[in-house]
Structures are given as C-alpha cells and as structure tokens.
Amino acid sequence: MKMLxxxxxxxxxIMATRVGQTFREPGPLVGPFPSGAPAIFIDQxxxxxxxxxxxxxxxxxxxxxxxxxxxxxxxxDVSAVAVHPGVxxxxxxxxxxxxxxxxxxxxxxxxxxxxxxxxxxGRALLARADHFHVMxxxxxxxxxxxxxxxxxxxxKARGGTVSLDPNLRPELLDAPGMRAALEAILSxxxxxxxxxxxxxxxxxxxxxxxAVAELLARGVSDVxxxxxxxxxxxxxxxxxxxxxxxxVEEVDPTGAGDCFGAGFVSMRLRGATPEEALRVANACGxxxxxxxGPMEGTATMAEVERFLAEQGA
Amino acid sequence: MKMLxxxxxxxxxIMATRVGQTFREPGPLVGPFPSGAPAIFIDQxxxxxxxxxxxxxxxxxxxxxxxxxxxxxxxxDVSAVAVHPGVxxxxxxxxxxxxxxxxxxxxxxxxxxxxxxxxxxGRALLARADHFHVMxxxxxxxxxxxxxxxxxxxxKARGGTVSLDPNLRPELLDAPGMRAALEAILSxxxxxxxxxxxxxxxxxxxxxxxAVAELLARGVSDVxxxxxxxxxxxxxxxxxxxxxxxxVEEVDPTGAGDCFGAGFVSMRLRGATPEEALRVANACGxxxxxxxGPMEGTATMAEVERFLAEQGA
Numbered sequence: 001m002k003m004l005x006x007x008x009x010x011x012x013x014i015m016a017t018r019v020g021q022t023f024r025e026p027g028p029l030v031g032p033f034p035s036g037a038p039a040i041f042i043d044q045x046x047x048x049x050x051x052x053x054x055x056x057x058x059x060x061x062x063x064x065x066x067x068x069x070x071x072x073x074x075x076x077d078v079s080a081v082a083v084h085p086g087v088x089x090x091x092x093x094x095x096x097x098x099x100x101x102x103x104x105x106x107x108x109x110x111x112x113x114x115x116x117x118x119x120x121x122g123r124a125l126l127a128r129a130d131h132f133h134v135m136x137x138x139x140x141x142x143x144x145x146x147x148x149x150x151x152x153x154x155x156k157a158r159g160g161t162v163s164l165d166p167n168l169r170p171e172l173l174d175a176p177g178m179r180a181a182l183e184a185i186l187s188x189x190x191x192x193x194x195x196x197x198x199x200x201x202x203x204x205x206x207x208x209x210x211a212v213a214e215l216l217a218r219g220v221s222d223v224x225x226x227x228x229x230x231x232x233x234x235x236x237x238x239x240x241x242x243x244x245x246x247x248v249e250e251v252d253p254t255g256a257g258d259c260f261g262a263g264f265v266s267m268r269l270r271g272a273t274p275e276e277a278l279r280v281a282n283a284c285g286x287x288x289x290x291x292x293g294p295m296e297g298t299a300t301m302a303e304v305e306r307f308l309a310e311q312g313a
Numbered sequence: 314m315k316m317l318x319x320x321x322x323x324x325x326x327i328m329a330t331r332v333g334q335t336f337r338e339p340g341p342l343v344g345p346f347p348s349g350a351p352a353i354f355i356d357q358x359x360x361x362x363x364x365x366x367x368x369x370x371x372x373x374x375x376x377x378x379x380x381x382x383x384x385x386x387x388x389x390d391v392s393a394v395a396v397h398p399g400v401x402x403x404x405x406x407x408x409x410x411x412x413x414x415x416x417x418x419x420x421x422x423x424x425x426x427x428x429x430x431x432x433x434x435g436r437a438l439l440a441r442a443d444h445f446h447v448m449x450x451x452x453x454x455x456x457x458x459x460x461x462x463x464x465x466x467x468x469k470a471r472g473g474t475v476s477l478d479p480n481l482r483p484e485l486l487d488a489p490g491m492r493a494a495l496e497a498i499l500s501x502x503x504x505x506x507x508x509x510x511x512x513x514x515x516x517x518x519x520x521x522x523x524a525v526a527e528l529l530a531r532g533v534s535d536v537x538x539x540x541x542x543x544x545x546x547x548x549x550x551x552x553x554x555x556x557x558x559x560x561v562e563e564v565d566p567t568g569a570g571d572c573f574g575a576g577f578v579s580m581r582l583r584g585a586t587p588e589e590a591l592r593v594a595n596a597c598g599x600x601x602x603x604x605x606g607p608m609e610g611t612a613t614m615a616e617v618e619r620f621l622a623e624q625g626a
Contacts, residue, residue, distance in 0.1 A: 088419075107420065
C-alpha cells in the first residue's frame with residue numbers, strides 16, 4: 001500500500017447551534033470538534049485504510065490532544081505533529097446564516113499551526129511518502145508555503161506523485177506569495193482537484209474543454225472537477241468520465257470536499273480506475289455531509305462499501 | 314469625579330454547560346461572553362458611574378467588537394484599546410468539575426492581548442487618570458508587566474493613587490519577572506486587595522496582625538482582605554473593619570473578586586469610608602455571582618442600592 005502524506009493546519013471547530021446566530025452576543029455553541037481541512041483529508045484517508053500521515057503542529061492543550069486522539073484512532077501517523085507548549089491549538093468558530101452561508105472567526109497564523117516547520121520527524125515521514133497532497137487552506141503563511149513546496153519537491157525527487165486541492169477562501173488568493181505558490185505546485189502536480197470555478201484558476205480558457213486541455217498540457221495527469229451534490233467529472237489523456245453524486249440529507253457541509261479528495265486520491269493510489277475512484281470519492285463526500293461536525297462524517301471502507309451497496313452503485 | 318484606569322487582557326469566555334464535561338470531546342457550550350479580569354473590573358467601575366478607561370488590545374473580529382460594545386455600553390473609555398487586524402482576540406474556555414473546581418484553555422499571550430503596549434492613546438488616557446488599578450492576571454508577559462509599571466509610575470508622578478489585586482493563578486507567580494514586578498507595584502501601592510492566602514504573599518508574618526503591620530509599614534494605606542462569601546476586612550492606620558458578605562445563590566463565581574475590587578476602589582475614590590466602600594464592594598461581588606457569565610453580573614449603582622436596601626444593609 002502506498003503512503004499518503006499531507007501538511008497543514010489542525011484546528012478545533014466551535015459551531016453556533018442556531019441558524020442566524022451571531023458572535024456579537026452569547027448563544028448556544030457546540031464543540032470542540034477536531035477540524036482543519038488537511039486534518040479532515042488525512043483522517044478520511046486513514047479511515048479508508050490508506051497508510052498516511054500529516055506534518056502539522058498543535059498546542060499542548062486539550063484541543064491539541066483531542067485532535068491527536070482522533071487522528072490516531074483513524075490510524076493516521078502523527079509522529080510529525082509538533083506539540084508546542086504555551087501556544088494555543090488553532091481554532092475556527094463557525095456560524096450559519098439564514099441564506100445557507102457561513103461566517104468564521106479563525107485563529108490560525110497566530111496559533112500552533114503558524115509554527116508548522118520542516119522538522120526531523122517531518123523529514124522521516126516524507127522519506128516514507130509515495131504521494132503528497134497539498135490542501136490550499138494550508139498555504140496561509142510564507143513559512144507554511146515553504147514547507148509545502150519542500151514536501152512537493154522531496155516526494156517528486158523520490159519518484160512520487162502530488163495532488164492539489166486549491167480549496168481557497170477567496171480572500172486567501174491575494175495573500176502574499178499565494179498565487180506563485182499555487183502555480184509552482186500545479187506545475188509539479190499529478191492530480192488536480194478543483195471545485196466549481198476553481199477549474200479556471202490557472203487557465204486562460206473559460207470553458208471546460210479548453211481549461212482541461214491547458215491543465216493536461218501543463219503535465220497534470222488527472223483533473224478531477226468537484227461539483228458538490230452533482231458529483232464529479234474526471235479528465236485525463238484517455239477522456240472524460242462523469243459520475244453523478246448521491247442524494248443524501250445534508251446536515252453539515254463542512255469537510256465534504258476534503259473527504260471526497262481523500263477518497264479519490266486513496267483509491268487511485270491503490271490502482272482503481274478513475275470511475276471507481278470517483279464513486280468512492282462521491283460516497284465519502286455524501287457520507288461526510290450527513291453528520292454534524294467537520295470530521296464526524298469520515299467513513300471507513302466498510303461503511304463506504306455498505307453505502308454503495310445500498311445505493312445500488 | 315476621579316478617573317480610574319486599568320490595563321490588561323480583554324477576552325471572550327466560552328463555557329461548558331454541563332458539570333464534569335471535558336474539552337477532549339464535543340459537547341454543549343455557551344458564549345462568547347465578554348471577559349478578562351481587568352475588563353470585568355473596569356466594566357463594574359463604569360456601571361457604578363465611575364469615570365474610567367482601559368489600556369488593552371483586541372483583534373479586528375467579532376470577539377473584539379463584542380467586548381468593545383459591552384465596555385462602551387458601561388461607559389468605559391475604550392480610546393486606548395488597540396485593534397489589531399489579523400490577530401485573534403484573546404479567549405478562555407472554561408469547564409466546571411464535579412468538585413466545584415474549574416479548568417481553562419487560554420489563548421492570551423499569543424492573542425491581541427499579547428500586543429498590549431504603551432501607545433499615544435494610552436498616554437492620553439493616563440494623563441487624565443487619578444488612580445491606576447493593577448490586576449495581577451494582566452502581568453502575563455514581560456512586555457505587559459512593563460506597561461503596568463509604566464502606568465503606575467505615570468499616575469504616581471502626577472500625585473495619583475494605585476491599587477493592586479494580586480488575582481494570581483498559582484502557576485503565574487513563578488513566571489519570569491512576576492514576583493519582582495509584584496514587589497515593585499506593592500511598594501508604590503495605596504490600596505492592596507489580596508484574597509485568602511494572598512494576604513501573606515509579600516510578608517514574613519503568617520498571621521493576620523503581623524502581615525497587616527508589615528504591609529502598612531511598607532506604605533500601603535488600605536489593606537482589603539477578600540474572603541469571598543464571608544465578606545471582607547479592611548485595615549488601615551486607624552484599625553480593622555470587618556463587613557460580612559451577603560447570602561446569595563451562586564450561579565457562576567467568575568468575576569466576583571474583580572467586581573468587589575471595582576466597587577471598593579470606586580467608592581474610596583468618591584470619599585466613602587472603608588465601611589461604606591466594603592458594603593458596596595460586597596454587594597457588587599454578591600450580585601456578580603448570581604448571573605452566568607463573567608461580566609453579566611456587574612451591577613449599576615441603582616441596582617447596588619436596591620440590593621443593599623433589600624438586604625437591610
């Protein structure tokens with residue numbers, strides 16, 4: 001089995017429980033939930049049985065311990081998660097608007113996640129990696145961008161493969177060094193996993209066919225276009241494969257795209273066809289939204305198989 | 314009316330709602346509440362009608378705005394509260410043990426509060442100050458200790474007075490520079506407000522009479538020994554005045570000592586006798602514990618007077 005590694009922020013998430021609630025006055029909340037897009041991704045990979053690990057940093061507090069406990073339970077290698085005494089574990093407070101939108105109060109660059117660095121433990125983990133996944137949210141500071149670029153080069157130098165999920169909050173794209181970093185990673189990337197309009201982030205073309213042609217010409221071997229509840233489309237040199245999504249009752253959308261990506265990458269690392277990989281990825285995304293909490297819906301391979309059987313897929 | 318100023322951390326507090334709950338798994342919470350011991354103190358002073366202000370720092374986020382809104386509503390001058398974009402407002406998560414104890418997950422030195430510095434706005438506020446209050450919790454970093462010492466000297470140089478509430482978490486006493494800072498402030502202090510065993514923090518004597526004699530000999534004019542629900546005892550050159558506490562149903566003890574201190578200092582600044590000041594201070598402390606949330610129980614002068622009348626005091 002191939003070893004999958006990622007790097008980036010580990011957070012606790014605190015959720016407002018009432019739609020329309022604000023953070024300008026006290027109200028009911030629920031948490032802390034283990035969270036952070038790279039952590040959700042790698043937790044999902046671990047639960048699918050993929051050998052995997054994460055380069056990250058947490059504080060020496062209950063919130064760090066909560067996340068480490070969870071990742072260990074999902075069989076994620078946490079040997080390269082640094083624990084920083086006196087520095088808080090990152091956090092995200094989320095509240096839900098009447099119109100379905102979300103607002104956050106984040107503590108990431110000034111949390112332990114801001115201390116993510118290439119350590120000896122990180123090097124040791126990378127030395128065992130066959131694939132490195134870049135989660136765009138992790139590129140939140142010049143220092144962490146450097147770690148990600150470092151990881152990409154190390155894995156490519158060993159003949160490994162790289163995937164990139166831009167997963168960008170729009171305000172991040174204009175952060176210093178962000179666009180250049182994304183371009184550098186895309187140019188080394190084997191699997192590109194854009195969502196919606198992110199397909200056109202690096203292309204001159206504004207249509208599907210033109211954009212995909214540009215991306216394949218740049219050396220990306222798999223383009224996976226995520227379309228949320230509508231499923232996903234895979235493009236490679238051999239052609240186009242669309243697989244519809246599954247209809248489930250959405251309880252909490254957070255983490256669905258991260259789980260989808262982990263499903264797709266893990267299956268491809270096992271030699272699955274694009275169609276098989278998309279089917280598992282869609283199942284992971286669908287199961288993720290049925291549970292409240294960003295990492296609560298990550299499913300085991302057995303749960304994915306049961307779901308696919310129920311859906312007749 | 315004399316102007317009262319303090320400096321220190323402004324926080325949001327998030328509370329676990331069930332006794333015995335941990336932060337190692339998701340559970341029901343409530344918040345964010347405006348908090349931070351110096352902020353509670355100055356909010357209580359403002360609500361008693363004392364002209365007052367605070368030197369502090371918050372992030373440019375909902376949690377900072379929540380606190381600024383609250384302090385402004387209590388007529389606290391917030392012109393010297395710096396707002397730092399991109400830096401999180403400080404936070405405290407608190408949970409309650411079966412035995413009545415509390416545990417916290419703090420983010421203070423790495424929050425906006427860690428950026429507290431002497432600014433032009435701080436100097437302008439201090440130039441109007443007749444009294445400066447040092448809250449021991451605010452001495453959490455060498456930089457903030459320096460600000461506090463700076464404020465003490467500025468106010469004393471103008472003929473003003475100083476109060477000190479040690480309000481120490483035990484682990485803080487051994488922090489670098491903490492004991493020296495407390496000794497320096499005590500030596501400039503007019504009103505000293507220790508709680509329980511803090512009376513003996515700076516004394517060789519281990520009995521009440523001996524400890525008080527040492528403190529008065531060092532130049533402290535008012536020693537106010539806080540005894541929680543049992544009330545408080547005042548000592549000065551003229552003698553000893555004990556005033557019993559009020560029996561109320563305790564809902565949340567957080568902030569009671571801070572409210573007591575604000576009541577005592579505000580009343581003394583208005584020329585009240587020690588006995589009158591203790592009575593109002595006890596009322597502030599008692600009213601504080603009847604509400605859930607650190608700053609929710611700060612009472613106006615009208616509310617204090619109504620309470621005192623009800624109690625026949």
